[in-house]
Amino acid sequence: MEIRKAKRADVASIVALLADDKLGSKREMYIDPLPQAYYDSFTQIDQDPNQYLIVAEEDEEIIGTAQLSFIPYLTYQGGIRSQIEAVRIKSDKRGTGLGETLFKWMIGKAKENGAHLLQLTTDKQRTDAVRFYEKLGFKATHEGMKMHF
Amino acid sequence: MEIRKAKRADVASIVALLADDKLGSKREMYIDPLPQAYYDSFTQIDQDPNQYLIVAEEDEEIIGTAQLSFIPYLTYQGGIRSQIEAVRIKSDKRGTGLGETLFKWMIGKAKENGAHLLQLTTDKQRTDAVRFYEKLGFKATHEGMKMHF
Numbered sequence: 059m060e061i062r063k064a065k066r067a068d069v070a071s072i073v074a075l076l077a078d079d080k081l082g083s084k085r086e087m088y089i090d091p092l093p094q095a096y097y098d099s100f101t102q103i104d105q106d107p108n109q110y111l112i113v114a115e116e117d118e119e120i121i122g123t124a125q126l127s128f129i130p131y132l133t134y135q136g137g138i139r140s141q142i143e144a145v146r147i148k149s150d151k152r153g154t155g156l157g158e159t160l161f162k163w164m165i166g167k168a169k170e171n172g173a174h175l176l177q178l179t180t181d182k183q184r185t186d187a188v189r190f191y192e193k194l195g196f197k198a199t200h201e202g203m204k205m206h207f
Numbered sequence: 208m209e210i211r212k213a214k215r216a217d218v219a220s221i222v223a224l225l226a227d228d229k230l231g232s233k234r235e236m237y238i239d240p241l242p243q244a245y246y247d248s249f250t251q252i253d254q255d256p257n258q259y260l261i262v263a264e265e266d267e268e269i270i271g272t273a274q275l276s277f278i279p280y281l282t283y284q285g286g287i288r289s290q291i292e293a294v295r296i297k298s299d300k301r302g303t304g305l306g307e308t309l310f311k312w313m314i315g316k317a318k319e320n321g322a323h324l325l326q327l328t329t330d331k332q333r334t335d336a337v338r339f340y341e342k343l344g345f346k347a348t349h350e351g352m353k354m355h356f
Contacts (some may be wrong), residue, residue, distance in 0.1 A: 077300070096285045099279050099280065099283060103280070103281070108255070108257075109278075122245075125281075127278055129276055129290075130252050131248065131252040131292060132218070132222060132234075132245055132248050132249065132260070133225055133234065133292070134234050135245065136242070136247060137248070137342050163276065166297055168356070169356055175355050176353070176356070177328070177354070179326070179328060181348060182348055183348075196352035196354045197350070197352065197353055198350045198354075199331055199353055200352070200353060201328065201329050201349075201351055201353070202326070202328050202348070203327050203340050203349070204348055205317050205326070205343070205344050205346070206323065206324050207322065
């Protein structure tokens, strides 16, 4: 199993993972051909040095994905924050420890890049997720507030 | 009162606002001369087209600040998220509606830039903040999880 930066050729496999999810299935459009908006978005992510869209690959199959971002702020004496979003594990690979492996890779990358903090928000409907993140060392100190346009 | 992008000459005034806060006072170093790290961070923010560090200025005084960020993701069919952090209002200007004015400016900017979502996290210790954000239209649907290194 290898964790690496995503390539353009991975986009359809990543969208398949995003769509194969209770909440994601309502939001994504995993059809053939894939909407061009996904490729345009990939180009933006790929060209931004603060974005790391990653995949876990095993036997030439994409079995996990996540996006790690870095954001510079004046707060915390000009500290860099890292942030995780869009984590998905292929349904038949859940419970195998892959999520933990992906997170440990991202925690390592965040520290290597000098971030002082790693943050994420998780939908309160994902009841198991908070426990998973707490086991990794996250603390649920904040409310995650969203406004959809 | 004018809301505009922050300039290098505003950095000390912004740090003064960040430090004049229950939580911020423990994290920031508002001394003369200001630590170089704040200026280095300003340069990174200023050069990144996805970052808008803004200030509210009245009678040549900085009375508010916030940072609006844009992050590209594959999720939501390749949608752009906008995110707010580091909001501070000068203590003698709180309760004047300035916070609401700042947020309305940022909501407008986020829509103008094509974001589909605006998000923020707020420390559960800031008990009044959740109500303020809910009045603006945010919903506390997520847990905001943090890991400090």
